Amino acid sequence: MNDRSAVDDADAPRWQGLAPVHAPDARWLLLGSFPGVASLRAQQYYGHPRNQFWRLVGDVLGIDLVAMAYPERLAALRAHRVAVWDVITETEREGSLDSAIRNPFASDLASLLARMPALRTIAFNGGTAARFGLRQLGPLAARYRVLSLPSSSPAYTMPYDDKLKVWRELAGP
Structure with a gap:
């Protein structure tokens, strides 16, 4: 991933991500x-009406x-000790597909983790998040239970019940 000195590609819009949703007691x-x-x-996480994130997390x-x-x-996420963020904080991209991400800037995951001492599980929503996130976490990943979940995106066409079966691993040990 690039640092902030990267030169912007004039052909694609540059997007800023959303702030993390978290509390110190997040697990x-x-x-x-x-x-x-x-x-x-x-300005909402998983704001596309066909994204299954809210349904999946709600069912879990x-x-x-x-x-x-x-x-x-x-508020319900915080009450259930769930935090949400993205592994990329800023990027160039045409459209919404992960495959179109260019010149991404990594989120400061280490800083966020330091503010959540009760954290036990890190789960990646989709393969792109897992690839970027595991690289960013490096040795920090060994401190947590790490899950790679099927994407909640409507572009990932796995049947809902199959996705939910894997997402239910969040409630595990």
């Missing part, structure tokens, strides 16, 4: 790659996050 950290255009425009926690307004969803 799970769910990391995506980078928000899609619909999420960035709404046993609450209906989909029925809640966005601020209530965030």
Whole structure:
């Protein structure tokens, strides 16, 4: 990943990601790659109506996050000790596909982890998040239970029940 001295590609828009949602007592950290255009425009994590993130997390926690307004969803995550962020904090990208990410800047995961001493599990939402995130974490990953989950994106066409079966591993040991 690039540092901030990278030269911008004039052909693709440069996007800034969303701030982390967390609390010091978080026990799970769910990391995506980078928000899609619909999420960035709404300034909401997983803001695309077909993204299954809120349904998956809600089903794992046993609450209906989909029925809640966005601020209530965030409050419910915090109440259940769940943090959310992305492994990329800024990038150039046309559209919303991870394959279009160019010149990404890494999120400061180490700094966030230091603010969450109760954290036990880091879960990556999709393969791109896992590839970038594991590289960023390096030896820090050994301190946590690390899961690579199937993407909640509508572009990842695995059946919902199959995704949920893997996402339920969050509730494990």
